[in-house]
Amino acid sequence: MTKLFNILQSAYRFTHNSIVFFLAIYLAQIGLSGTQIGMIFAARTITSLLFTLPSGLGNDRFQSKTILQVGLILTIINYLVLAKTQSFPLLLIAFFIGGIGMNMSGISLDSIFYKTTGEKNKLKSVKEYVSTFLLFCGLGVLFSGNILAYIDFPKYLLICCGILTLITFGSIFLQKTGKFTLEIDDYKKDISQPLVLIFMGIIFLFAIHMGAELTSYSPFLKETLHLSLRQIGFYIGTATSLMFIWTKLAAKAIEKGINIKKIVATSLILSTVGFLIMLTPIIWVSFTGRIIHEAGDAGMFVFIYAGVSKFFEQKTIGGLSSLIQLIQATAIFAGSLAFGPLGSKFGHQVPIVISSITTLLALFLLEAYEKQYKKRKESST
Numbered sequence: 001m002t003k004l005f006n007i008l009q010s011a012y013r014f015t016h017n018s019i020v021f022f023l024a025i026y027l028a029q030i031g032l033s034g035t036q037i038g039m040i041f042a043a044r045t046i047t048s049l050l051f052t053l054p055s056g057l058g059n060d061r062f063q064s065k066t067i068l069q070v071g072l073i074l075t076i077i078n079y080l081v082l083a084k085t086q087s088f089p090l091l092l093i094a095f096f097i098g099g100i101g102m103n104m105s106g107i108s109l110d111s112i113f114y115k116t117t118g119e120k121n122k123l124k125s126v127k128e129y130v131s132t133f134l135l136f137c138g139l140g141v142l143f144s145g146n147i148l149a150y151i152d153f154p155k156y157l158l159i160c161c162g163i164l165t166l167i168t169f170g171s172i173f174l175q176k177t178g179k180f181t182l183e184i185d186d187y188k189k190d191i192s193q194p195l196v197l198i199f200m201g202i203i204f205l206f207a208i209h210m211g212a213e214l215t216s217y218s219p220f221l222k223e224t225l226h227l228s229l230r231q232i233g234f235y236i237g238t239a240t241s242l243m244f245i246w247t248k249l250a251a252k253a254i255e256k257g258i259n260i261k262k263i264v265a266t267s268l269i270l271s272t273v274g275f276l277i278m279l280t281p282i283i284w285v286s287f288t289g290r291i292i293h294e295a296g297d298a299g300m301f302v303f304i305y306a307g308v309s310k311f312f313e314q315k316t317i318g319g320l321s322s323l324i325q326l327i328q329a330t331a332i333f334a335g336s337l338a339f340g341p342l343g344s345k346f347g348h349q350v351p352i353v354i355s356s357i358t359t360l361l362a363l364f365l366l367e368a369y370e371k372q373y374k375k376r377k378e379s380s381t
Contacts, residue, residue, distance in 0.1 A: 005116070005259025008170050009109045009129075010136040012072075015163045016102065018140035019079070019156075021236055022229065024218055026153045040095045041214070043337065045335035047099030048329035055104045056322020064318070065174040068108035072168045076161050105343035107325060113320040114309060115177040126305045127251035131244045134298065138241030143231010176243050182261045191320065195372035198365050200327050201305050205362035206268065206300055207328040209355035211335015216348040224281050224348070235283075239290040244296035254306065261370045268363055271296030272356045279349050296363060 029036045058067050061197060078098020081090055115127045148156060191197075221227045253263050270292055277289025308321045339351030 002116070002175060004170065005112060005131060005174055006165050008174070009113075010132055011167050012105065013133040014136040014140035014143070015160045015167075016140070017137040017240075019145035019160060020143060021141050021232065022148060022153065025222070025229065027091075029153075032086075032088060032091075036088050040092055041336075042087075043092055043096045044102075044276070045329070045333050047096060047334060048103055049326070051100050051103045052107065052322050052326040052329055053319070054254055054323070055107040056317040057179070058112065058165065058278050058321070059108055059115075060319030064108045064115065064177045065171050067104050068112070068171050068174075069168050071101045071104025071108060072171070074098060074166075075105060076164050077101070077156045079164070079266075082255060085152040089197050106316075107322050110321055110325075110374075112177060113169050114317045114321055116175050117309065122309045123251055123255060123306055126302060128310055130245035130305050131251075132299075133242035134247060134301070135241055137245065138239070139238045141240060142237030142297065143233075143239060144280065145230050148233075149230050151164035155220035175275055179216070184374045191323070193311070193372075193376075195369070196311055197370045197377055199311070199374060200324065200361045202365050202369065203262070203304060203324060203366070204327050204331045205358055208335045208358040209237040209271070209352075210328070211332045211337075211344075212339045212351040212355035214332065215336050215339045216343040216351045219343070220279075220352075223282055225286060227283075233243075235287055239287070239294045242291055243294050243301075245254040246295040247302055247334050248300040250302040251306075253343065254302070260303070260365050260373065263299060264369075265366055267296045267299030267303065269296065271300065272359045275352055275356050275359070279352055323365055 024037055024041075028042065032040070047296065053072075055067065076098050078094045078101060082095035085091065113125075113129050142154065218232070221232050221235065250263060250267065274289045274291070274293025274296060276288050278293060280286050280289065304324065308317065308324055311320075335351075335355060339355065340352070345349045
């Protein structure tokens, strides 16, 4: 991972996360109804379902940095429209365009990482990549939570557009990635492996809880804990930034040879227990739960990125890593559809409790995963 790529991807994660957690609050402030806000977020989610796989396949056929640049430009257009208008139809179109852009940008960054990482010390590269972007995700929320106390959201969006413009120019100097002409059978070969299928099942069950976070978590912080924008920024940003430490600890455990089943099981349990503790209507207890939850999520992110690096060949890794992201997006979309109405009707705590159960269901796949992992290891020696 080159220094330039590290700087650019960190700046992107910082900028994206500094906006995303406060969008719903801003859209409500400018007078949009709950239904309209839901439609806007649905437009962005639908783009993930429609364009994740094409973006990944494109990264195998074209230069990843070119796709990244197109994605960044589309994201800038989204933010500029959001900063300049309060018209719902225009915002809906802008968020659809921005959803495509963010999808292309995020997948291209991952693809550049996978394609430029050498065969040696892959786990070390995963540790540095994941821990760095999680750190800057958290710092972004911390920063915007404070700065939005002094400037309005449209002005901050323009600042973010400036940062994304600099990232776009900087990406011109990124390392070139390989281009391949591939048939669908090249992808089927990797996907059809039992180990990979179980891997995807674990990811799906784990990602469902993110749908509950998207629909119920921010309203819970505002309505139950009565947090201000600055407090929400501190609450989410600090816990997310600490994932930098948890990621390194999880990777170190794998490096030491600790059984992967134990690491993933511990991560799933921490994610679930922390999620439930977060429901406590006492700020410091809820915040402690958030830290525990993020420790579990950090372990799962290491598991996911390390798995993609290990299971897929470089020529197909763009498309297949995007398939993993599509599985996550599908789980989040399904969770959002189910948990949105549940939260509004029965309280924001209900979706969090239910999605905690779905996270734990992934534990039942670990035994089969370990068996297949051992078979793969034995056949490769």
